[in-house]
Amino acid sequence: MLDQGLKSQLKTYLENLRHPVALVASLDASAKSAELKALLADIAEASDKIILREDGTDARVPSFTVGAEGSEPRVTFAGLPMGHEFTSLVLALLQAGGHPPRVEADVIDQVKALDADFTFETYFSLTCQNCPDVVQALNLMSVLNPRIRHTAIDGGLFQDEVEARKIMAVPTVLLNGQPFDQGRMSLEQILGKLDTGAAARDAAKIGAKGVFDVLVVGGGPAGAAAAVYAARKGIVTGLAAERFGGQVLDTMDIENFISVPYTEGPKFVSGLQQHVGDYAVDVMNLQKAAKLIPARAAGDLNEIVLENGAVLRAKTLILAPGARWRQMGVPGEEQYRNSGVAYCPHCDGPLFKGKRVAVIGGGNSGVEAAIDLAGIVAHVTLIEYDSQLRADAVLQRKLASLGNVTIITSALTTEVLGDGAKVNGLVYRDRATEALHTVELEGIFVQIGLVPNTEWLEGAMALSPRGEIEVDGHGATSVPGVFAAGDATTTPFKQIVIAAGDGAKAALSAFDYLIRLPTEATEAVAA
Known part of the structure; x- marks a missing residue:
């Protein structure tokens, strides 16, 4: 065996x-x-x-x-x-x-x-x-x-x-x-x-912590890189993350991180944890940020209020909250979430063996999902909003070669159908004719991109119309002393290698900000 x-x-x-x-x-x-x-x-x-x-x-x-x-x-x-x-x-x-x-x-x-x-x-x-x-x-x-x-x-x-x-x-x-x-x-x-009683004990323990020179919020590639680069400067560094590893934990194949020809998300995250653990970083995992209270003036402290009520204080912040799967936002999606509506084809695909499924989205993620599922399920219907698929040509050729895949373009999914317990179909609108069509199936895999985890920052700093944190070339936000990195920012192209570089840049910018603070302001904060 x-x-x-x-x-x-x-x-x-x-x-x-x-x-x-x-x-x-x-x-x-x-x-x-x-x-x-x-x-x-x-x-x-x-x-x-x-x-x-x-x-x-x-x-x-x-x-x-x-x-x-x-x-x-x-x-x-x-x-x-x-x-x-x-x-x-x-x-x-x-x-x-x-x-x-x-x-x-x-x-x-x-x-x-x-x-x-x-x-x-x-x-x-x-x-x-x-x-x-x-x-x-x-x-x-x-x-x-x-x-x-x-x-x-x-x-x-x-x-x-x-x-x-x-x-x-x-x-x-x-x-x-x-x-x-x-x-x-x-x-x-x-x-x-x-x-x-664990949450209350956690909150009390975290609330008793001192002031950080740099506090990183987020534990994905951007947050991990920021923490390592900050700690290497010998400054007091903390990292608070809702889930260390973030979206990468849900990534199956990683083939484009330079110098690493192939790895998988959980293994990559294990490496991040080990690297961060090699430095004096105070890692606070499973801690979700709920509110940012910016410093009132240069040299004052920024505060991060966690969901459990604890408050963390820092001279500078690096925000790297990452992103999550985008939902379709149509009737029936939330009702049948995990009852036929899924977001991870690698995880849930085997449960649909021999059944009919749809993949929503014609980018790389959607086409890769359709290819993977075609080897397990009876039939895959791929639905793309645009008039053509947006995936790489090599993926499109592979998809077109599969006999149990139907590709529908210029289509907008309008409703998830079910019998009260599980999915049994979907409705889409043909954008060319406005006609509505029903597809009978047992599963729907949504692959339409990401949404930044920034709702908790609304009103505290400048966000783009898409909810991304607006940053300049140094990773600086609209709030002095607060920097940001990774998929939650306006930096183009959401890639692991770019997020890691963003994190390193933000940490170096935060350190540069710290050393330029007036001495009297720094001493007042330390006191």
Whole structure:
């Protein structure tokens, strides 16, 4: 099942096991069970501390449990955890075998202190880059706390179950049989939903922090670059982010970051975190900015009010809040969000195997999504507002070669249709004839660009008609001492490499601003 290179790596990892781990499989005569049996045999062969049994009685077949030998297992994988989830399997083995996780001690204590019975089920797909974070967090919680159990379920393999439970997006998490949440979540985010006092404790801790020379708001490529460049100047640097990594976490393939021929979003973000972590940057993750209170005069402090009520103070600010997927804004879209309306074809595509879907948008993202989906679904209808597709020619040629794709141009989607529970069609208007047409389908993937996350800045500084932060050639905004970088600004071309350069430029500009402040003003602020 595993190639020789992967077996060798696995053997090295499993040398970290401190005590035996039991794998208990529930199998039948199916081909998938045979694949799982081969995978588990390869794992057992890699370490004498792995004990494999095939006497499992789980109703989901194929599946297997992971647990310390002699203890009741609390981690289950239903399906074959390959692709993005192979790492989740390896971590589950290590953690069940006593290898300490790379998690802050206070977070571990918080998990152990949860005083209730929690049974989690997570539906994932093997192509979903957002799912491993959720699976790994819940697996670790199950290892640490005997009152927590987690089953990770491959939605592409258990299609009947997905249909019955109306799962139409991954990752989808159920808690004690009821919906808990959807989308990427970190361990800290999950704990925040379970531990109701966590937000107040966070706010008190953050509010007690001192004054930053530079405070970066945003943790994407722009924010990370700004933090590194500022910290290298030896000044007091903080970084507050709603989600470290931002939109890049939802990016599958990155092939145009110079010197890196290919990588994937989560791996790229891991590199950003490691690089920022090499410097004296006070990183405050999972902290959403709610309001900017600019300094009244040069040398005064700027304030960022967070959603939890805490206030951060800084001599200079670098705003890099990034952007989010643009929505169509038509009737039915919000009602059927995650019930047929999706925004990540890599994540949710496998749930629509053999079904009919539409892709909205004819740029690179839309055409790439249509190409990917065409290999999974029965039929793809691509709908583009313009009179022609806007994607690169090579992508258009590939799309045109696919037999199960229909391309409709000069079309405006006007409504998402559904049966009350899930999507069953859409309506579009032909812009040439004004005629309305209905397309019957089961899924809609929206790929029409990005919207800057700047609503919280309205009234505090100059924004463009599109809501972008207006910046000059130095990254300076209309507010003295406040700089901005990345996709949320008026800088043209929303690219990772451009955002990173913007962040570095903004940090250098902020430092230049600081050293030119009058000495008496700087001393007054420090006091």
